[in-house]
Amino acid sequence: MTAKQPIVEMRNIVKRFGSVEALSGVSMTVRKGEVLGLLGDNGAGKSTLVKTLAGVHDPDQGDIIVRGQKVSPWTPMAARDAGIETVFQDRALAPQHSIVTNIFMGREITNGLGLLKVQEQIDEANRLMREIGFTSKVFNPESTVGHLSGGERQGVAIARALYNKADVIVLDEPTTALSLTETQKVFRFVEAVKDSGRTVVFIGHNIYHVWDIADRFFVIDRGRTAFEGEKAQFTGADHLIQLMHQLAETGKADTTSLRPVVDAVA
Amino acid sequence: MAETTTAETTATSAIDKRGDQSAWILFYRRNGRALNAFITFLLVWGFFAFNNPTLFLIPGYYNAFLFSVPATIIITTALVFVIVSGEIDLAFPSVMGAGGGLFMYMVLYGVPVLVAAAITMALGAAIGFGIGAVVVWGKISSLVATLGLNFFIVGLVNLLAQGRNIEARDAVGSFGYRFFTSRWDVFGLQVPNHFIIAIVWTIFCYVLFTYHKFGVRVQLTGDNPESARQMGINIDRVRIGVFVFSGLAAGLCGVILVQTANMVWFPTSGKAYLLIALAAVFVGGTPVWGGVGTIWGAFFGALTITLIPSGAVGAGFAGFWTDFMFGLVIILSMIAHRFSGARVR
Numbered sequence A: 001m002t003a004k005q006p007i008v009e010m011r012n013i014v015k016r017f018g019s020v021e022a023l024s025g026v027s028m029t030v031r032k033g034e035v036l037g038l039l040g041d042n043g044a045g046k047s048t049l050v051k052t053l054a055g056v057h058d059p060d061q062g063d064i065i066v067r068g069q070k071v072s073p074w075t076p077m078a079a080r081d082a083g084i085e086t087v088f089q090d091r092a093l094a095p096q097h098s099i100v101t102n103i104f105m106g107r108e109i110t111n112g113l114g115l116l117k118v119q120e121q122i123d124e125a126n127r128l129m130r131e132i133g134f135t136s137k138v139f140n141p142e143s144t145v146g147h148l149s150g151g152e153r154q155g156v157a158i159a160r161a162l163y164n165k166a167d168v169i170v171l172d173e174p175t176t177a178l179s180l181t182e183t184q185k186v187f188r189f190v191e192a193v194k195d196s197g198r199t200v201v202f203i204g205h206n207i208y209h210v211w212d213i214a215d216r217f218f219v220i221d222r223g224r225t226a227f228e229g230e231k232a233q234f235t236g237a238d239h240l241i242q243l244m245h246q247l248a249e250t251g252k253a254d255t256t257s258l259r260p261v262v263d264a265v266a
Numbered sequence B: 001m002a003e004t005t006t007a008e009t010t011a012t013s014a015i016d017k018r019g020d021q022s023a024w025i026l027f028y029r030r031n032g033r034a035l036n037a038f039i040t041f042l043l044v045w046g047f048f049a050f051n052n053p054t055l056f057l058i059p060g061y062y063n064a065f066l067f068s069v070p071a072t073i074i075i076t077t078a079l080v081f082v083i084v085s086g087e088i089d090l091a092f093p094s095v096m097g098a099g100g101g102l103f104m105y106m107v108l109y110g111v112p113v114l115v116a117a118a119i120t121m122a123l124g125a126a127i128g129f130g131i132g133a134v135v136v137w138g139k140i141s142s143l144v145a146t147l148g149l150n151f152f153i154v155g156l157v158n159l160l161a162q163g164r165n166i167e168a169r170d171a172v173g174s175f176g177y178r179f180f181t182s183r184w185d186v187f188g189l190q191v192p193n194h195f196i197i198a199i200v201w202t203i204f205c206y207v208l209f210t211y212h213k214f215g216v217r218v219q220l221t222g223d224n225p226e227s228a229r230q231m232g233i234n235i236d237r238v239r240i241g242v243f244v245f246s247g248l249a250a251g252l253c254g255v256i257l258v259q260t261a262n263m264v265w266f267p268t269s270g271k272a273y274l275l276i277a278l279a280a281v282f283v284g285g286t287p288v289w290g291g292v293g294t295i296w297g298a299f300f301g302a303l304t305i306t307l308i309p310s311g312a313v314g315a316g317f318a319g320f321w322t323d324f325m326f327g328l329v330i331i332l333s334m335i336a337h338r339f340s341g342a343r344v345r
């Protein structure tokens, strides 16, 4: 593979909620074509970081640079227009509405007058639901989302992230509450996205899972970057787990055990 | 992709299962709230008609009804947008009053009626924008903000009018006046133009609510504002938009009110509509919690609420029964709407 260029750079992001500082100067780069595993304890600030990446939070300090350009104002629509789609931890669905309406939330297919192209939306929703294979039980795109199971709702949120053919797809704990088979589907989905040359940011608590699918790891701790490294820098999943244990116990991970980066910039 | 094939097979069978449901059941599932509102109207009408069949079968009996119902229809259907977005507008009566007054001034100063009507709607929208701005940018609950603004605007209008009526009887009979109030004889029933305007308006609202980006975003904002925001919907703009829309509708209603009063504006113009229009929205099947609603339900809700006072008298009840019947219909229709769906989360 050729050198992976940065697609999004978050620089020195600070985000406060009242007196709580959820992020205290985190810099994270997302590179084209990689699967980035974002790890950290509960409350470490992972969701806050990806919500900032998605334009939902306006950082108190710091810049967001997309393809070399600073984008401002950085809003949810600006992030989506820049090709970043997010499956939020809370799924961000409208439970009283249909699968189609949810898939096209904020990105309705309309004609020049702003009127919906209803059939086109239904066809596209059908295609997306089929593509991700979350179709087994409830397939009717006009089913109400509030009547779906947790896994099915997850499918709707993933289908929505897929529709725009985004360059970066962010998944915030996509496998929590999913069965083994559904989890496998999510992994296959992540691989398919990667194979198409696109980028995935994946948050998960099962480190073995994240180890299997990610190329690079970014670990945060209480709002700060703890350490980051490419998969090749670790001796294995246990190495990563050992560092994270160390981080949890001593508040600091000893990264001297990481191998040097082999193909830094080829 | 062997996976896809199996998924597809099960999926098709799921569709087939749904396809088994009769067209009627599907229609009810989609339009249950509107249908319940329609049935409520039929039941209320049927109850009155049963008590005095001869009167209720004379087409001419409904002339007064058709003359007074359009303003209620127009404001009720517009309020659906506000309620569905998760807000409430208690200031629309003052915009009706202010709109009617501004309209009369324009007519008195020689502005043609139709031009004055168009300007009044624009002014109504502008006042609505102001109300929306106070609610959204001032971050005040719309219940409190519009309650206060209603008093404020009514007070302002009364100060300007010094408590006097405004009359422009010269404009009676002008083209613009006839545009609103001419009647068409349909088998002995006098259908006024402004009733036709109300029907066209309802169709417009229906399309806007169901098939336009704006209406869909109003629904999504009301259903889950945080989700809507996260997916890039500018929920502040949507919320201001619903107040602009209700202001525009209130402007149009203000115009219609003075026209149907033979070009006389009273300082109390519009005041009576506050509770009537809100009751009509809810009797019409739009739930209080936001996110979903129905325009045709609101249409039938407006018909039901308007029918009660005159219908009760026509059916032989003394006038003091009216409030009791309002209450009864509101409570019973709320119970009926429970069957067409509790809140889905």
Ligand SMILES: Nc1ncnc2c1ncn2[C@@H]1O[C@H](COP(=O)(O)OP(=O)(O)OP(=O)(O)O)[C@@H](O)[C@H]1O
Pocket: A017, A020, A021, A022, A040, A041, A042, A043, A044, A045, A046, A047, A048, A049, A089
């Ligand atoms: N909207 C908010 N208002 C106030 N505090 C918040 C808000 N969002 C997050 N926080 C706080 O910021 C910190 C980081 O939260 P965040 O949701 O980013 O953690 P996380 O790493 O995603 O955790 P988890 O693994 O449990 O999802 C927490 O202390 C949380 O309480």
Ligand SMILES: [Mg+2]
Pocket: A046, A047, A048, A089, A172
């Ligand atoms: Mg989280």
